[in-house]
Amino acid sequence: MNKTLKLNKEEENRYLNILNETLSAEYGSALEMLAACKLSEKDTFAYGYFQHSKDEYNHSKTFYSILGKYGRKFGEEISRKYRFNTNSLIAKGYLSREGYLIETMKLKDFIAYVYTNELLARDSFEGILKLFKKNSNERDQISQIMSDELRHHGLAEQHFLKYYPKLQPWQLMIYRFRESVKNKGRKFYDKNLKFLDKILTPLYYSLAFIAGKIIYLIDLDQFQREGKNLMDIKSKSII
Ligand SMILES: [Fe+2]
Numbered sequence: 344m345n346k347t348l349k350l351n352k353e354e355e356n357r358y359l360n361i362l363n364e365t366l367s368a369e370y371g372s373a374l375e376m377l378a379a380c381k382l383s384e385k386d387t388f389a390y391g392y393f394q395h396s397k398d399e400y401n402h403s404k405t406f407y408s409i410l411g412k413y414g415r416k417f418g419e420e421i422s423r424k425y426r427f428n429t430n431s432l433i434a435k436g437y438l439s440r441e442g443y444l445i446e447t448m449k450l451k452d453f454i455a456y457v458y459t460n461e462l463l464a465r466d467s468f469e470g471i472l473k474l475f476k477k478n479s480n481e482r483d484q485i486s487q488i489m490s491d492e493l494r495h496h497g498l499a500e501q502h503f504l505k506y507y508p509k510l511q512p513w514q515l516m517i518y519r520f521r522e523s524v525k526n527k528g529r530k531f532y533d534k535n536l537k538f539l540d541k542i543l544t545p546l547y548y549s550l551a552f553i554a555g556k557i558i559y560l561i562d563l564d565q566f567q568r569e570g571k572n573l574m575d576i577k578s579k580s581i582i
C-alpha cells in the first residue's frame with residue numbers, strides 16, 4: 344500500500360473493505376465456476392470451467408494474503424471487522440440462497456453473465472491497483488489477475504459467438520448494463536447493512552449486558568443435580 348500516504352481510520356476501513364469485498368467476489372466466482380464444471384454436459388466445457396474456477400480460487404488466495412498483510416498492519420481493532428468469512432458470501436449477495444447461477448439461469452444467460460462480469464471485474468481492478476505503490480508486489484499480483492480476467496472475458500466471448508452466433512452485440516451490451524446495475528445495487532445493499540449494523544450492535548451489547556446481569560443474580564446452586572432425586576424436580580423447571 345502507498346507508504347507515502349498516512350492513512351486515517353476511515354481510510355484504513357475503506358482499504359480493508361475493498362480487499363474483503365474483492366476477496367468475497369473472487370471466492371464466490373470460484374464456487375460458481377466449480378458448480379458449472381460439475382454440471383457440464385461436455386468434457387471440454389468441464390475442463391474450461393475447472394480452469395476458470397482454479398484461476399478465481401487463486402485470485403481469492405492472493406486477496407486473502409493481501410488482506411491478512413494489511414489487516415495486521417492496521418491493527419486488531421479494524422482487521423477483526425474485515426476478517427474473511429465464507430458465510431458472508433450469501434448475505435453480501437455474492438452467492439444466492441436459491442442456488443448457483445448455473446442452476447438458476449438459462450445456459451445462454453449464464454455465459455453472457457460470465458462474459459460481462461469478467462470485464463466489469465477487470466474494470467474494478469483498475470481502482471484497486473491505485474491503492475498500491477508502483478513496483479510493489481501487490482501491483483504485480485493484481486495486474487496478473489487483471490490479465491486473467493481479460494482472458495476469461497475473451498474465452499466466454501468465443502464460446503458465446505460459437506454457440507449463440509445469432510446473438511447481436513447490442514444484446515451483450517444489455518447484459519452488461521444489467522450487471523452494472525446489479526453491482527451498484529449490491530453496493531447499496533452493503534451500505535444499508537453496515538448502517539443497520541451501527542444501530543443494532545449497541546442494542547445487542549445492551550441485551551447481552553442485561554442477560555449477563557440476570558444470570559449473575561440467579562442462584563445457580565438450585566440447578567445443581569448431583570445427589571438429587573430427579574423425580575422431585577418440578578415439571579415446569581427450565582433447567
Ligand atoms: Fe477473478
Ligand SMILES: [Fe+2]
Nearest residue numbers: 461491492495
Ligand atoms: Fe475471472
